Amino acid sequence: MPELPEVETVRRTLGEAVLGRLVSRVTIHRKDIVRGSATTKALGSSSTVQTIERHGKQLAIVTDAACVCVHLGMSGSLRVLKGNQKPPIHTHITWRLDDGNRFVFADPRRFGGLWTFNSLTTLRNDRWSRLGPDPPEITPSQLHRALSTTTRPIKAALLDQHLVAGLGNIYVDEVLFQCRLHPLAVACDLELADAQRLVRAMRKILADAIAAGGTTLRDYVDGAGRTGGWQKNRQVHGRSGQDCLRCGSILETSSVGGRTTISCPTCQRQVV
DNA sequence: CCTTAATCCTGGAAGC
DNA sequence: TGCTTCCAGGATTAAG
Numbered sequence: 001m002p003e004l005p006e007v008e009t010v011r012r013t014l015g016e017a018v019l020g021r022l023v024s025r026v027t028i029h030r031k032d033i034v035r036g037s038a039t040t041k042a043l044g045s046s047s048t049v050q051t052i053e054r055h056g057k058q059l060a061i062v063t064d065a066a067c068v069c070v071h072l073g074m075s076g077s078l079r080v081l082k083g084n085q086k087p088p089i090h091t092h093i094t095w096r097l098d099d100g101n102r103f104v105f106a107d108p109r110r111f112g113g114l115w116t117f118n119s120l121t122t123l124r125n126d127r128w129s130r131l132g133p134d135p136p137e138i139t140p141s142q143l144h145r146a147l148s149t150t151t152r153p154i155k156a157a158l159l160d161q162h163l164v165a166g167l168g169n170i171y172v173d174e175v176l177f178q179c180r181l182h183p184l185a186v187a188c189d190l191e192l193a194d195a196q197r198l199v200r201a202m203r204k205i206l207a208d209a210i211a212a213g214g215t216t217l218r219d220y221v222d223g224a225g226r227t228g229g230w231q232k233n234r235q236v237h238g239r240s241g242q243d244c245l246r247c248g249s250i251l252e253t254s255s256v257g258g259r260t261t262i263s264c265p266t267c268q269r270q271v272v
Numbered sequence: 273c274c275t276t277a278a279t280c281c282t283g284g285a286a287g288c
Numbered sequence: 289t290g291c292t293t294c295c296a297g298g299a300t301t302a303a304g
Binding site: 001002003057071072073074075109111112159161168169217218258259260 | 295296297298299
């Protein structure tokens with residue numbers, strides 16, 4: 001379930017433990033989780049961690065000799081292990097640091113993965129260039145223009161990482177509820193004012209969720225192993241059949257873009 | 273070019 | 289209690 005706030009929280013918490021550290025050894029437990037060159041060198045062995053970057057839901061662990069793009073998918077995690085701390089189940093890659101600690105990539109469902117690049121520039125040019133802007137960066141007119149190109153439901157469009165990067169199923173439902181927009185509203189029928197409201201809501205909700213350390217429904221923990229706290233702020237996700245907190249109607253479940261969707265039939269506006 | 277649907281995978285929950 | 293079935297979902301791929 002890692003969406004932008006969870007991935008950003010991982011970026012920050014992992015960074016606290018690994019920035020400036022030398023990677024003394026990399027162990028590949030499962031090779032097919034790595035796309036591109038799956039050598040320990042390409043994964044950062046014998047190099048120093050310089051920065052961890054994020055675009056949308058993806059991270060880049062950048063050393064002075066390697067650049068590893070990490071996508072957590074649905075169940076992936078990047079965690080620091082102190083001392084002899086036991087690695088989580090389904091740990092696929094282990095990085096050992098010069099301070100004796102380790103950090104690991106684990107992913108039970110293997111929807112995530114690692115992609116190796118020569119540099120952050122190459123990653124940005126070859127991979128991240130296909131993603132839309134992050135919600136904090138996108139302008140209302142940019143979003144309006146992106147939405148104008150598709151007849152898909154607004155929810156499907158917002159989940160498309162090529163238009164705007166970082167939203168997943170949980171936050172997109174929350175954003176649409178906040179904006180009083182129905183998930184099935186046709187994207188290209190929305191007006192600039194709708195895009196303005198969407199941008200404002202995305203920024204607010206994602207910023208609040210980052211401040212709360214992300215949302216933990218079941219498995220998610222940050223780089224230090226801590227759970228998030230934003231789940232208690234959800235207005236619609238996971239509340240099917242319960243009262244709308246705004247108007248009291250019963251929240252309904254549907255499937256939009258193949259995803260379970262919760263919305264209020266009364267106060268979320270259907271457009272065409 | 274566009275869209276939607278199937279697919280990958282495991283573990284937890286629900287059903288029998 | 290223990291087995292089976294279903295479901296969760298991000299992104300890619302195939303199909304319509």
